[in-house]
Amino acid sequence: MSTPPNYDDKALQASIKSLKAVLTKVLKSQANPQIMVTVEQLQRQFSALQRDGSPAKRQQLQAILQDLPADTLTEVIRAFSLYFSLLNIAEEATNLRQRRREIESNKLFWPGSFHDTLQNWQQAxxxxxxxxxxxxxxxxxxxxTAHPTEAKRRSVRSTLRKVFLSHELLEEQRLKxxxxxxxxxxxxxxxxLLWKTDEVRTRSMGVIDEIEAGLFYFPLSLFEATARMYRNFQRALHDVYGAEAVRDIQIPNFLSFGSWIGGDRDGNPNVKPETTALALRLQARTIIQEYIRRLDLLRDQLAFSYGLCQPSPAFFASLDSDRQLLGSVSVRLERNYPQEPYRQKLALMKYRLEQRLAQIEQRIDGYSGQLGNTAYLGASQFQADLQIIQQSLVNHGDGAIADLELQDLIRLVGTFGFHLMQLDVRQESTRHSAAVAEILKAALGLDYEAMDENQRLAVLAEAIGIPGGLVYDATHLSAATTETLALFGVMADMRREIGNDCFSKYVISMTHAASHIMEVLLLAAQGGLSGRISGRWFCHIGVSPLFETINDLSHIDSVLRTLFAQPVYRALLQASGQRQEIMLGYSDSCKDGGILASAWGLYRAQQQVMAIADAEGIPCRLFHGRGGTVGRGGGPTHQAILAQPPATVRGQIKFTEQGEVLFYRYNNMETAMYELTMGITGLLKASLSLVxxxxxxxxxxxxxxxxLADIGERRYRLLTEQTPGFLDYFYEATPVSELGLLNIGSRPSHRKKQDRSKNSVRAxxxxxSWAQSRQTFPAWYGIGSSLESWCAGKPERLQALRELYQHWPFFRNLLSNAQMALSKSDMNISKEYAALCVDEQVGKWIHGMIESEYHRCVEWILEIANTDRLLADNPELAVSLYHRNNYLGPLNYIQASLLKAVRSETLAEGEENPWLKPLLRTINAIAAGMRNTG
Known part of the structure; x- marks a missing residue:
């Protein structure tokens, strides 16, 4: 994007200018003087190349890079990377100020806010x-979820939050x-400090690092954002529907958080049963620490004195109950508050929470003995105490005070319990099949692998109901099966230790048959999580089959109908009292068959799932396995929810968030509150079918x-599966091989080592990798060909597509997301990566195919959107990409040249490649510049 969009971005430019001025000052005082000179030279030369793409201009740009030593190049890359971080802050701050201006001038708040949504509802x-x-x-x-796309270290994220707050303060007009x-x-x-902090990790991230990285956002932003979100919703209800309606409307705890971090073991050998237990304990520690902090704030606030208020009888009964439980300890705790009943109660409550925290710490440290009985046993006990205080305050006329921080804490307990996030466990179906085969062989001598699907289902249904589970000699089991069984034991133990809500679902990836779900229930029965006692079924586990390839999506109907036809499964589902959850995989289906086949297959799959569930009378929730990028089902959450098939959302939506998406949404409390609000209002709007x-x-x-989907899939598979040399192109014209050297995730980039197939590489x-090399074709390849082919010689079809774009949210969202991805592609830059191919002709040929489809996509999408430029209906994003491009471009040229240097360097044994570290920094920097890259 070489020319600026026609959009007023003066406020953003001012923010960028002020932050860049400070960065320039820092670099001039702290860095080699050559760094700023080189950065400015690269920017100027790249801008000249954008205006005039002649070979001479390209050579001039590469000449700047040619003689730079590795240490200078490293600092140049770091300067670019830091610029992107500051640009992100400038954009976030500008958007926040715009929303504040809308709040000041318009009580409906910003478009998509609670006020805006409820006002539109009332008028309708x-x-x-x-x-x-x-x-x-x-x-x-x-x-x-933990995926290897978030490159920022925790220390860097913390400092960026401080920069955001300082920049916000400087925008105050009163500050002089x-x-x-x-x-x-x-x-x-x-x-x-950012300049002096190395953004590249010196060691690989382990699963524990990933768990702590996910927990980082809760005390930073999400606890406060959650409390404020509920408060804003209640205020919007009051403003739109009136005080009387608010008294009648009960606002449930409609927000929950889930996690895969520490539970997702599919293809990750580093996640063990003990890892899952530790993840839950670290989560529990985080939430209990927050409750203790907030109790201290409440104790400072609720300084009511005897004689000046009259607490309720229920309150005094609760206080006496605590005194009896704690004995002499209560005398010591209440000593400082002889005249203040609420402070007395809060001091005892804090002590009971501290005892709970001490128990968690002991378990984290490996202690397995008996623990004391004075701690809160569960979140319901703690919440009941808070509600007793609240009702007592209301009874003596202090409801307004009860509705402040105390109500916030009650909301948080209802949202987070004592578990913080509900942990999903995920494993690949073949692991369960192998485990079940071994167990049936050891226990009954049955050859499970030789059975057909109907025979398997019959055996599984009968085996699940055996009281106490199957009996066998465990020494005959493999290490993999022993570990699988140990996981179910841990799940049972952690439900007792943390609480019944600590787990959400057991997700089965690569679900191909109904028996895959029943296998998990048999394994659960071995751990006491499901089964039959005295003729009654019980089930303490929910299973979510994951359909992720194009082929899997086409088999949903047969798998679900077969599953729901199993009486034992229906009985277990009913006994669990849970909705059936079905997970749909966006990233693998897109990698498999391309964006059109994936998007359309997922759309039809949702319709199928809900139709089958309705016919069977089974309540159902869809779980969307979305990533950050369009190629992995990403895009703005609000629009994505509205683009779901009619009447399929029904008040419930669950979706994955990973990598850099967590950072951009949740590193600042103000943005976290906005993102939660926009997601929830999207859900509200998409759920009107309920009424x-x-x-x-x-x-x-x-x-x-x-x-269109059929044509698009054929074109995509022609490129990725039928074009000779395509996989060589992928490994040579992108940094995918080097990505594994960047210490940003515990999961391997490939399912199987040394397997370079398309199926093996993770989505x-x-x-x-494609995004790094500026050829983001997974998000758009095949769209142009399908539109062109369908419209060939028939102008009335173009008009039909234009009308479709106007009235169908799904189609509009599909093309809007494609525009975003096309805007991040650059065919001139990607040509530099294509030149890295060992076979020059293969590089040119395949790049030519990608480039042709790129131009075809742009041409036809603009025709259908009836506009002359990409992102015309999203000028904010267009402006953002424009500001980034003059820094991204030079980085891409640097990365391409470093890939060549790293791959061609001849090293003695034990010698370190001098170009590798700067290369890894370019991956970090380009990820920061492109934002949702994985």
Missing amino acids: GVTASDVQTILNDLQYLPVM GYFREQALERLHSQIQ RPVPEDRPEDLALMTE IAWVF
Whole structure:
């Protein structure tokens, strides 16, 4: 994007200018003078190359890089990387200020806010009773996952938060004189600290590091953002529907957080049963610490004295109960508050939480003995105490005080319990099949592997109901099966230790048959999590089959109908009292068959799943395995939810969030609150089918998309599976091989070592590597060909597509996301990577195929959107990409040249490649510049 969009970005430019000025000052005082000179030279030369793409200009740019020593190049890369971090802060701060201005001038707040959504509902005739109906079924569940795309170290993330706050302070008009100078000095020192902090890890991340990285965001932003989000929703209800309606409407705890970090073992040999236990204990420690902190704040606030208030009888009964439980300890704890009943109660509550925390710490340290009985046994006990205090305050006329920090804490307990996040466990189906085969062989001498599907289902159904589980000689089991069984034992133990809500679902990747679900239930039965006692079924585990390839998506109907036809499964599902959850994989389906086949297959799969569930009378929730990029199902959450098939959301949505997406959404509390709000209002809007009929998709639109998807899939597979040399191109024209050397994740980039096939490489590494080389084709390849082919010689079809773009959210969202990905591609830059191919002709040929489709996509999408430039309807993003491009471009040229140097360097044994570290820094820097890269 060489020319700026026609959009007023003065506020953003001012923020960029102020932060860049401080960075320049830091670099001039702290870095080699050559660094700033080189950065400016590269920018100027790249801009000249953008205007005039002649070979001479390209040679001039490469001449700047040619003689730079590795240490100078490293510092240049770090300067570019730091610029992107500051640009991200400038954008985030500008967006926040814009929302604040809208709040000041318009009580409806920003578009998509709670006020805006409820106001539109009221005007459309949605009553307060309708709102209650929707709220009763509402569940918004983002799930944190660990994927190797987030390159920022924790220390860097913390400092970036401080830079954001300092920059915000400097935007205050009232800040002048000495106070402004102080704030500037603080900002300067923080940016200087960033410059002096190495952003590249010196060691590989382990699973424990990933667990702690996920927990990092809760005390930083998510606890406060959650409390404020509920507060804002209640205020919006009051403003729109009135005080009387608010008294009648019950707002449930509709937000929950989930996690895969420490539970996802699919292809990750580093996740063991003990890792899962540790993840839950670290989560429990984090939330208990927050409750203790907030109890201290409440104790400072609720300084009511005897004689000036009259606590309720229930409150005094609760206080006496605590005194009896704690004995002489209570006398010591209450000593400082002889006249203050609420402080007395809060002191005892804090002590009981501290005892709970001490127990958690002991378990983390490996202690397995008996623990004391004075701690809270579960979150419900703690929440009951808080509600007793709240009702007592209301009874003596202090409801306004009860509705402040105390109500926030009650909301947090309802949201996070004593577990913080519900942990999903994930494993690949073949591990369960192998374990079940071994167990049946050892226990009964059965040859499970030789059975067909019907025979397997019959055996599994009978075996699940055996009281106490199957009996066998465990010494005959393999290490893999022993570990699989140990996991179910840990799940049972942790439910007892942390609470029944600490686990969400057991996700089965590569689900191909109904028996794959029943196998997990048999293994669960061996751990006491499911089975039959006295003729009654019980089930303490929920299973979520994951359908992730194009082929898997096409088999959903047969798998689910077979599963739901099993009486034992139906009995276990009913006994669990849970909804059936079905997970859909975006990234693997896109890697497999391309964006059109993936998006359309997922759309039809959702319709199929809900139709089958309705026919069977089974409540169902869809779990969307989305990534950060369009190629992995990413994009703005609000629009993505609205683009789901009509009447399939129904108040419930669960989706994965990973890598850099967590950082950009949750590193600042203000942005976290905005992101949660936009996601929840998207869910609210998509759930109107709960109270009124919604228009169904037109059959002709469905037929049209089926044709487009078929054409697009053929074109994508022609490139990725049928073009000779394509996989060589992937490994030579992207940094995928070097990605594994960057210490940013515990999961291998490939499912099998030394297997360079398309199936083996993980979708995250697939998308990340293509994005690094500025050929983001997984997110758009095949769209142009399908549109062109379908419209060939028939102008009326172009008009039909234009109308489809206007009235169908799915189609509009598909092309809008493709525009975003196309805007991040650069065919001139990607040509530099293509030149790295060992076979020059293969590089040119395959790059030519990608480039042709790129231009075809741009041409046809612009035709259908009826506009003259990409992202015309999203000028904010267009401006963002424009500001990034003059820094991204030089980095790409640096990375391409370093890839060549690293791969061609001849080293003596034990000698370190001097170009490798700068190369790894370019991966970090380009990821920061492109943001949602994986």
